[in-house]
Amino acid sequence: MRMKNEQVKKTMKGALILSVASLIAKILSAVYRIPFENIVGNTGFYVYQQVYPLYGIGMTFALTGFPVYISKLVAEKRSEAEKLRLVQQLFVILCVFSVLTFSGLRIFAPLIAKAMGDLKLAGLIKSIAWMLLFMPFLAVGRGYYQGTFNMVKTAVSQVTEQFVRVGLIILAALLFARLDWSLYKMGALAMFASSVGAFVACLSFVGFYRKKFFKRVKAPQTSYLALTEKLFTDGLILCLFASMMVLLQLxxxxxxxxxxxxxxxxxxxxxxxxxxxxxxxxxxxxxxxxxxxxxxxxxxxxxxxxxxxxxxxxxxxxxxxxxxxxxxxxxxxxxxxxxxxxxxxxxxxxxxxxxxxxxxxxxxxxxxxxxxxxxxxxxxxxxxxxxxxxxxxxxxxxxxxxxxxxxxxxxxxxxxxxxxxxxxxxxxxxxxxxxxxxxFKTGYFWIKLALATGLMYGSVWLLLRLLGPLFGTGRLECLCLVFLGALLGASVFLVVALSSKLFSVREWLLLPGGRKILSLWQNILRKKESK
Incomplete structure (x- = not known):
């Protein structure tokens, strides 16, 4: 019983580590595009964004979809030898898949670019293809560690991949501005950053591949055909859903x-x-x-x-x-x-x-x-x-x-x-x-949410109407308006949510920072009552 509780505790801690790493990666992935667009302009951003979904899908396969499914298969195996035999087989299957997709992108890049309405994008598509060759190393490494409930390696690989890629993309934009490169040359280098990021992410798993992966193990082998079928049905489903917004962008x-x-x-x-x-x-x-x-x-x-x-x-x-x-x-x-x-x-x-x-x-x-x-x-x-x-x-x-x-x-x-x-x-x-x-059947949730949102929206709209003409339309003025609007909107939403009991006390306590928000609100109410 004690061992089972320890396992649950380890699983929950691991899930939290991965959630935090995923959050950091998402923030990085969103924020870098703002300075990037400012440096390269609207057309430069178009060049990058046209082929970005191909990177997004590839890295979802390597960092999210396939690793989650592989971890599930690994967790089902009892002995270490069985786990290693499984990931060795999966590595072979993913190597074949990555080489085929790499070759397909390199060969058909001009056709894909033509279908996108811009033949000059072919160079960017060819550049992004290199990243796919790292997919087996990332997917299997992350899948193995997640399947053995060691989330630190997978979290580090996700964050380092984003940091390196984002740094190189901003560097490509700065070189474009400094050296008067064409937008498409800049885009090709920005896309090649994904391959460098993937390579650096692979370094997190060097110990696993050097010490464990290439060992000869005595364990029963699953049919390659059955394993391939599993990977490209259930595993592919996870990959595609994880990249839903990227597929819409594609x-x-x-x-x-x-x-x-x-x-x-x-x-x-x-x-x-x-x-x-x-x-x-x-x-x-x-x-x-x-x-x-x-x-x-x-x-x-x-x-x-x-x-x-x-x-x-x-x-x-x-x-x-x-x-x-x-x-x-x-x-x-x-x-x-x-x-x-x-x-x-x-x-x-x-x-x-x-x-x-x-x-x-x-x-x-x-x-x-x-x-x-x-x-x-x-x-x-x-x-x-x-x-x-x-x-x-x-x-x-x-x-x-x-x-x-x-x-x-x-x-x-x-x-x-x-x-x-x-x-x-x-x-x-x-x-x-x-x-x-x-x-959602209890507590008039939708009415309370509509009230909180409506009052938030109305208060910010009124603020903009009153202060907008005084501030002007420059960037610094907009910064002040956004800051004041966000502060007012968040305050109004929180006050209405707390007043209307949009969430129960128990629900607030489950949220990060919820205890502090509740404590502050209760202090305000006590002060009101004492008056």
Whole structure:
């Protein structure tokens, strides 16, 4: 019993370490694009963002999707010899897969670039292909350590990969500005940074490959065919869902510029517009970080409740995860929308396409809810529901992009993203198991959330109307307005949430910093009563 408790404790600690590392990586991945866009401009950002989804998908396979599935297979094996035999076989399968995808990208780079509407992107696609050769080393190394509940190595690999890649991308942008490089040469070097980052991430697993991996082991061998089938069904499902937003961006890469061409835009104008539209990516990532960060802290507790077969506790924690992630996502989204012209100017130098970016920001809410439901369903081993939701989202995005861009230009792409995510969420809600149905039936949650969000939005809108004419539209002035607006909005939302009891005391205590917020609120109430 004591050993079992120690194992649970180790698992929960490991999950928390990975959550923190993932959070750091997400913040880095979002933040670097802001100075990058400022240095290279809208068209330079377009060049980078057109092929970025290929990197995003590749690294999701290497750092998230395949490692999670491999860790599950490793954890199921009893002896160390069986674990090593398994990862040796998986390494061979992934080597074949990575060489094939590497070759495919190198050979078909001109065709892919042509399909994206810009033949000059071929060099960037070829540059990014090298990163795929490191995928077997990363996926197997991370999968082995996660499967043996040692999360430190995997966390270090994730953070170092991002730090190195981001540093080299900013360096590429600075060299472009200093040496008068072409945008495409800069883009190729920025994409090659992903390969250097992947190589540095692999160094975290040198000890594993040197001391353990290449040992001869005596253990039964699983059929390569059966293992390949498992990896590219269940494992691939995890990979694809983890890269949902990146897949939607990939559809944009193939359809937005070509759609604008069809509408009569000149190539230079279409690329510039796509570059401005791509500003939405870091904004959405930053918006999601807060909501996903809150809910991810509860994931270990959710898994523990299920292991102990405490279904009522599982439902309660699932409810808390959903309520908190939705509330944070809604607050972040509408806070971002009301401040969008100022945020756009502060971060990127102008307020172009602020309405289009505001519409795209709505996707924060739906992708957060989908991601939270996916975590809950994964813990129940229910994969097919979210898979069909993902397929619907991708097909819907493709069809809607073609149709809406033709009628509404770039606004159509934003609407297509939001509508496709709504369709996916609708599918998931229609088919979720009974165990996680009806998690919002108590406490008038939606009315309280609408009240808190509405008062937050209204107060910030009024602040901007009163102070906006006095401050002007420069970057420094926008910084002051964003700071004041964010401070006022967060304060109003918190006060209304606490006053209306949007979350129970028990729920507040489960949140990071929740105890301090409650203590501060109770002190304020006591002072009021004493007067």
């Amino acid at each position: 559809i944009d890469s193939f359809t937005v510029v070509r759609g604008l061409f069809s509408n009569g835009f000149l190539p230079a104008d279409a690329k510039n517009i796509k570059g401005i539209y791509d500003r939405a990516q870091p904004l959405v990532q930053l918006g999601m970080v807060l909501a996903v960060g809150f809910s991810s802290t509860l994931l270990p507790t959710l898994s523990h409740a299920l292991q102990q077969k405490k279904l009522a506790e599982f439902r309660r924690i699932s409810s808390v995860m959903l309520r908190v992630s939705i509330a944070m996502a809604v607050a972040a989204t509408f806070g971002m929308i009301v401040l969008m012209p100022q945020i756009n100017t502060l971060l990127f130098g102008d307020a172009h396409l602020s309405l289009t970016l505001s519409v795209y920001a709505l996707s924060i809410i739906f992708i957060t809810v989908i991601g939270t439901y996916n975590s809950i369903l994964q813990s129940l081993n229910q994969f097919l529901i979210t898979v069909f939701g993902l397929i619907l989202a991708l097909v819907g995005k493709l069809i809607l992009n073609v149709w809406l861009i033709g009628r509404l230009n770039i606004m159509g792409a934003s609407l297509a993203t939001v509508i496709s995510l709504i369709v996916a969420l609708g599918w998931i809600l229609a088919f979720i198991p009974d165990l996680v149905k009806g998690l």
